[in-house]
Amino acid sequence: MDRRAALTEGALAYVLEHGLIGLSLRPLAAALGTSDRMLIYHFANKETLIAEVVALANRRLAESIDEADPPVRTVGDLVRYAWRVVNDPVAHGAMRLYLQMCVLSVHESDGWRSAHEQSREPWLIMLRTGLAELAIPQPRVEPLADLILDTVDGLLLDSLVTSRPARVDAAAAAFADLLDHDSADRAATHL
Amino acid sequence: MDRRAALTEGALAYVLEHGLIGLSLRPLAAALGTSDRMLIYHFANKETLIAEVVALANRRLAESIDEADPPVRTVGDLVRYAWRVVNDPVAHGAMRLYLQMCVLSVHESDGWRSAHEQSREPWLIMLRTGLAELAIPQPRVEPLADLILDTVDGLLLDSLVTSRPARVDAAAAAFADLLDHDSADRAATHL
DNA sequence: CATTGGATGTAGCGACTGCTACGTTTTCGG
């Protein structure tokens, strides 16, 4: 058994619950049934420990996106699906972690930026392929994918902070409807 | 002269540059030409100092929104205007602060939540009145205002993190066009 | 001039941080 991998696993669970921002080795080690000394022993330093944890979280995220293959008939469905996945209470821990990475990469853009981009990439791939399958013309795919991901991020941020889910759900639904309206309109004018 | 107000002013400038997250009294005091002792003397504790700074930032934000009265002819214009205001390099400090408040209120929702809501409110008011003036039917105003604010937040987050402004600008433009398309479509069907 | 009260500097408290030196235990291949 790879002790390091097991520790990474446990550390991820701890980070998902307690956040990345004030993370301290000793409470983490206590929760993992070990000592700060051992964490340093296995990971050399705090930085690579966090990098390992974040990488694991990103791997999990990519897996959870890949394995789901929902029935997507319209662009709105794409948004509705992404919103459902992201807004799952079980996923909220991962989403909080994602937001923390965003903010950390904003105010000290050392290694955080790449971690953040690795978080975004599976989503962007999913959105781009989804849009392509829906026959969205090539030049519109990229900005639309960016817009959808950013909007879902914004909705998620709102949802996590204000904890008034119904209101945010309504906004998300409005976005999905907006996209469907638009697609239908464009299709009609090209008939 | 109110020493406390002057210190709050300086602290805001410092926080806009150095962020809220690792904020420590001693470097802050040094930058302000005083000592941590004096900060505690004037503000009683770190918590109320930060509260004061955040309140000042929110006041500034509300002022900057109020004083601008742009020509807004369509819903898309509303988005374009909000995006221009938010994406101003001068405002980026305030926006970083806003995002940090978001994240801080996500992972320790003590006093942060209300501060965060106070940041959102001037924007929401601006959007709601703008939408009402554009004759958007009442039941659609609320979700649309939420959607626009959340989307702009998401775009801003992307912009601040990835620092690839052209890409995000394209997404923002796509959003504005989407809204204009939708409005025109709805208007046409109701003629 | 004496006193008072606000403003400020110094030194330090206790708690915590990431990290390390060192000694002990456990494991395992030859």
Next chain:
DNA sequence: CCGAAAACGTAGCAGTCGCTACATCCAATG
């Protein structure tokens, strides 16, 4: 079965944190 290597605990380093006790200075007031 023994010795080397890996795993682990204890104690502690040097540093920072928010915060405070105490002494000092300075201006205004009586």
